[in-house]
Amino acid sequence: MENDDPALVTLKPFEYTINGAVFRVEYRDLTTISADVLVSSDDINLSMGGGVSLSLLTRGGHEIFHEAQRTTPISLGDVVLTGAGRLNAKKIFHCAVIDYSSPSSTSLEIVRAVTRKCLALCDAQGFASIAFPALATGAASLSPERSAAAMLMAIADYLSGVTQIRTITIALFPRFAPDHDVATLFYAKIADFVELARHLESTSLALAKLEQVYRELGSEKAAVATADSRRILGSRRDRLEDAFSFTEPDGSNGSTAWLGPLEDVESELERVSAAVDRQHLPSGVHESLGQQGALSARATEWLAIERQYKEERRGALRALIAIREKYVTELELRAAMHGLGDPGKPEGLDVESGALIASASSRLQWLKDQLRDLEAELRGSQELPRDRAAAARQKKRASKSARGSSKVAPTDGTATHLLHLSDLHFGDSEDARLWSSQLAEDLQVELGCARLDAVILSGDIANRSTPEEYAAARSFLDYLSAAFQLSPQQVILVPGNHDLHWGLAKKSYKLVEREDLSAPPTEGSFIDIGSGALRIRDEALYPRRFEHFARFYEDIRKEPYPLAPEAQALVYALPSQDLLVLGLNSAWNLDHHFRDRASIHPLALSRALDQIRSTAAYAPYVKIAVWHHPVASPFPDRITEHGFLERLTQAGFRLGLHGHIHRADSALFRYDRAASGRRMELLSAGTFGAPTREWVPGYPLQYQLLRLKGDSLTVETRRREEPGGTWKPDARWTTDRGKDPLPRYTVRMA
Known part of the structure; x- marks a missing residue:
């Protein structure tokens, strides 16, 4: 290996072969390499004023610079060809990987895109060898090894196709080489x-x-x-x-x-x-x-x-x-x-x-x-x-x-098992590993539940609606899906107020002077910040505050989640269980400022009920609706408009599942006054993962296992008081005077 400075660290090249083409990483001065093409990492003006571009200019001669300047300025990510001067190469590819007016625009994706563009250009020009520096290091602030890793992924992907390139080298400046091991x-x-x-x-x-x-x-x-x-x-x-x-x-x-x-x-x-x-x-x-x-x-x-x-x-x-x-x-x-x-x-x-x-x-x-x-x-x-x-x-x-891909239908006399979790408030992957193990152990060992027919999450899956929190939730559901052999169609997800991203919500409001308005804004679509200024909601951006939840939803269920509020009533049919679940977004009208207007979008509900009514196969199914916010609560963040309950009950829904209040609870909504009339049981699961400061006094972490058998629904409630502890029976349901409370109760569904 050639080096002008004997003090430079010398490391054995890393080398790999794909489809007969060899690519390697060497800690070596790029200007000492012999190749058809040498690549220069530069700014959009191709100034060749520092780092590897200056080294190529110094050794190759100023004619390289003058030829490059005839094409400037170029756009970020573009590549320009010039002669190689006195260098041992045929061409130099000048890559624009930084714009000094906007340094933060440089990214690993730019590095990968420029790498792919150089390889395609090398093929188009009929060259067989190319040598890169670590792109976007120096002023662009990427470390050489991170740049090389991104480039190698792009190179490997390119070499998987048809190419005449035989040798690709990435030369990293040797003075800063890490320890050999x-x-x-x-x-x-x-x-x-x-x-x-x-x-x-x-x-x-x-x-x-x-x-x-x-x-x-x-x-x-x-x-x-x-x-x-x-x-x-x-x-x-x-x-x-x-x-x-x-x-x-x-x-x-x-x-x-x-x-x-x-x-x-x-x-x-x-x-x-x-x-x-x-x-x-x-x-x-x-x-x-x-x-x-x-x-x-x-x-x-x-x-x-x-x-x-x-x-x-x-x-x-x-x-x-x-x-x-x-x-x-x-x-x-x-x-x-x-x-x-x-x-x-x-x-x-x-x-x-x-x-x-x-x-x-x-x-x-x-x-x-x-x-x-x-x-x-x-x-x-x-x-x-x-x-x-x-x-x-x-x-x-x-x-x-x-x-096959769905659960076996329960045989006669076998119960349908539904796991209801709410207010999980995931933080990190450590939560996922611990919680999934604790839950599976309780279900399989303590409750003897070897099969789940559906897992229902009724909102507040994340804490701040960040991708990292949803990655933890995804790991949790992956574990459960593997343990109970669940298909994506058996996982039901609805968002809560913690599943909308406040940062995205804030970005959807634009500052406007009141005097510049041509007409008064719609009530509820603006924030009055005083001094004659308003923040007006951008209706195109506003639905995107659920974007992170939507990506998580698609990862789990392998189908998109609609961001349009009028489409956020989704019908989930589970024919093997004769079960239909309707998922509703009660947080569709909430944001960082308007926190107390939970509701069910009436048009979304109408569309879903029309779909259910027009599908004859759904008629005999047990119908369950799921949303996040309560309809009865002493706090203003409840659902105050109860018309949706009338429509659901009239449509044959017998069970409503929700969360938000961080305590297991049960209520009854009556549509008819007769004892045998139409009614709907409303069940709250409690919080599965909220931090202790958010627990309701007397109510630790909780979840529900619902067993549906014939016309009888048994609601099993479980509690966990210690972060690293076990789930236990949550005996809080009284049955009669002088009798101990039980950890379960039964609801007649007929």
């Missing part, structure tokens, strides 16, 4: 992420082929489910790449920010395997798979796609395992370096470090078990895995496969 581990981790991204992309391609086969066979439901799985997997892959691009090699800057998105990819990859399920095939094709002799053309095509999918999933699992193994090693080394004892002995660690290592090791073993089972399938082995845990997993998968 740190750099080696960092780039080895990048290689694992690149390998994972490749296999995830190939998995998506296999799913696209599968979707096409389903459509040709007329299996529209399976085609839609496969398309949704492919889209969600792609979205989670993109988030993982974004998170990993923020990782620093020395462990600073939140170097584990990628762990949450990685877990999302792991969970989604396991769940997406349900799309490749022979039960989705029409009976003729499905039966031919189990017959000896010649297979039908469709069966042969199916088997080829199934094999391709499994091979790509195996590759992705191997990459995930490699990433996890390095992470466990990092945790153990970090513990050892901080004098926490022998990382191989749990007693040598502090509690937090030991818990992290144990959790990471458990996740790693889970991935290895999946890989072992999958490889047995690929070998055509009919034998069960050797250990009991794997055998249990295989039995669980077989049971899920036999049911």
